[in-house]
Amino acid sequence: MDSDQKIATVPLTTFLKHSFKIVKNPLPFHHKNFEEKGDIFCLNLGFITKVYFCRDANFAEYVLQKNQKNYTKSKIQTKDLVKYVGKGLLTSEGEHWRKQRKLIQPAFHKKHLETLLDTIQTAIQFEYQNITENETLDIFPNITENETLDIFPILNNLAFQTVVKSLFSSAVDQDQIARLQYITEAAQKMLVKELRQPYLRWWFNFNGTIKKYIDLTLEARQMLKQIVKQRQESGTRQGDLLDLLLEAQYDDGSSMEEEQLIDEILILFTAGHETTSNALTFTFQLLAQHPEWQDKIYDEISQVNAQTTHLMERVMASRVCQQVIEESMRLYPPAYFLDRVNKTNDSFNGFEFKAGSNLLFSVFEIHRHSKYWDDPDKFLPERFADGSRTYSSHYFPFGAGPRKCIGNNFAMFEMIIAVRELISNYYIKAEFEEIDMTPLITLKPKNALLRFKPRDVN
Secondary structure (H helix, E strand, C coil): CCHHHCCEEECHHHHHHCHHHHHHCCHHHHHHHHHHHCCEEEEECCCCCEEEEECCHHHHHHHHHHCHHHEECCHHHHHHCHHHHCCCCCCCCHHHHHHHHHHHHHHHCHHHHHCCHHHHHHHHHHHHHHHHHCHHHCCCCCCCCCCEEEHHHHHHHHHHHHHHHHHHCCCCCHHHHHHHHHHHHHHHHHHHHHHHCHHHHHHHHHCCHHHHHHHHHHHHHHHHHHHHHHHHHHCCCCCCHHHHHHHCCCCCCCCCCHHHHHHHHHHHHHHHHHHHHHHHHHHHHHHHHCHHHHHHHHHHHHHHHHHCCCHHHHHHCCHHHHHHHHHHHHHCCCCCEEEEEECCCEEECCEEECCCCEEEEEHHHHCCCCCCCCCCCCCCHHHHCCCHHHHCCCCCECECHHHCCCCHHHHHHHHHHHHHHHHHHEEEEECCCCCEEEECCCEEEECCEEEEEECCCC
């Protein structure tokens, strides 16, 4: 049966009519279609191009887990993103992906991450306490009660610093970190332009714009190769992620070749800092709107710190803090869409999908669907009192199935430490009317204006 006869279709004319609004923020357009057409609808983007949008959590679970072998990521990640970051875990498929996942997975085991927690905490404290060195963010530690600031740039720097320090320890200086961060973010912005304005790709190629950004990524690759070379020649072990990646061996006893290692490092930069900074920013905005949860976290910090000085034990015991972060990622999932393409014909609940169908699962919509959540638009961290596994069938902040984010534990530990460190020292107050966002490759916060009051001020 032809899926077009079963699935409501949004015509190309409707898409073009709203194209300018979609470029800025496609979420309202998609939400309107979901409300009018149902939990699955088809968007026509041309004579032969169709995209199926879905907010059916059962279908997402079927594609991402139960029948995941019949699905691959779309060309957005397997081709478009590859030219900027290479073929790492995020962008590879098939046997190459399985081989890399098996090789790298042990580096993100909790026992290895425990050795990185002090590094993570130090990087976070450095950003919070010494950020006055950045002239555009002259706020810490001498922040005044009446000062208002956009927290996102701070957390964006914090997350990138954390990834770099966890990877390379002290092997890179601040100028190198700043350059790597600039290149990483510039490439992502260029990719967004390509995806949101596909009709201009010919122009981007013709006028050399794409080449400009590819050249930037080549610069980053050369910088990373030099860092790796220096580590190998030093003969010293730092106990960081770079050591673990260099020491990792395939089944035949061989190690990653240089280009593959650089691919994986670039993927860690791309996937490891922006999603975390986004999630942290939304978390602090929600805490600013709900100060009672700041008090709950602060009370928990006091209790946990009195019981143990061991950092991992403190992190694992921060249950209230984790509930708040999990609820924040429910409302504002950084990876707000998951894309898949079926290899062979498939069907689900009477809907037929021909091989090669483009499927986009809206995590944002699934996380706010009244079918799966009580009071879905309300900030209720207590819903995660028993952990997130209770909602595993419709809660996908890190994806699901075999392709679930390999760094989910790293990200959660980092966010818990970042929240603990800030709430330990400051009260935060909202200086915005409502939480706003800019959906790009990830769901980015917008105008996250907060006011800070040191806790030692009466």
